[in-house]
Amino acid sequence: MAGKFELYKDKGGEFRFRLKAGNGEAVGASEGYKAKASAENGIESVKKNAAEEGRYEYKEGKNGKWYFNLKASNGQVILSSQAYADESGAKAGAKAVGRAVDGAKTDDQT
Template identity: 85%
Template structure:
């Protein structure tokens, strides 16, 4: 089941988006963008790159949790994950991003 992107403005006035799985769980969030069009380009980039395993970068945080970033072809981070208990959980999380992004609609809350 396809997920959805929620496009919103944060408290600082920047545009951000989060990707939610079909069950409503947030599977990734974006950085802040000054322009709405830039955030919309970020959404398009997530849709394009989510299925490419080579675009994910895995890291262990200082808190011991594992995270991943999805990067565009230019190396820019376009989506960051929540924390996972271990690296295998983070790697499984990339599958949730891929499934959610395919055919996802955008819910513009701006």
């Protein structure tokens, strides 16, 4: 089941997006962008790179929780995950990104 991108403006006035899985669970979020077009380009980059396993970077935080970053071909982080209890959870979350972007539409909430 396809997920969706939610494009929104944060309290600081920057554009951001989050990716939600088909079940409505958030599986990743972007950094802030000054321009809406830049956030839209970020969404397209996530769609393009999500299927490539080598684009994911897994890290353990200082709190012992695991997370992942999805990077574009230039090495820039384009999507970051929530915290997971262990590395296998983070890897499962990355697979959820791959499933969610397939056919995902953008819900523009700006």
